[in-house]
Amino acid sequence: MIPQRLKALRKSKQLTQEQLGKEINVTKVSVSGYENGNRTPDTATLQRIADFFAVSVDYLLGRTDKPTSILTPASSQENLFFLDEESITPEEAEELKKHLEFLRYKAKEVNREEME
Structure with a gap:
């Protein structure tokens, strides 16, 4: 689920993989790997992704279809x-x-x- 949601979120902000990588402190190659399903972000990176896009980690993992939790x-x-x-x-x-x-x-x- 991470690959599809990450790519959709990135495209919704009109960011390149390189730009997103800079925002979450990983390389363009890492972002590409996450989006292609060849790599899985570690816990810290997953949290940075969630924070950057203001979504929950559960949303990125496919545990919920709600992007954000009502209770911050x-x-x-x-x-x-x-x-x-x-x-x-x-x-x-x-x-x-x-x-x-x-x-x-x-x-x-x-x-x-x-x-x-």
């Missing part, structure tokens, strides 16, 4: 366990995170006022 590492720390990842968009998840931050801010203000 930062928002997953917010314990947004009540969200149904399948039914909200990334934009909605970001909006919910902003609301949560605002609610925490207001709660701190109320606590501060009660302490005075």
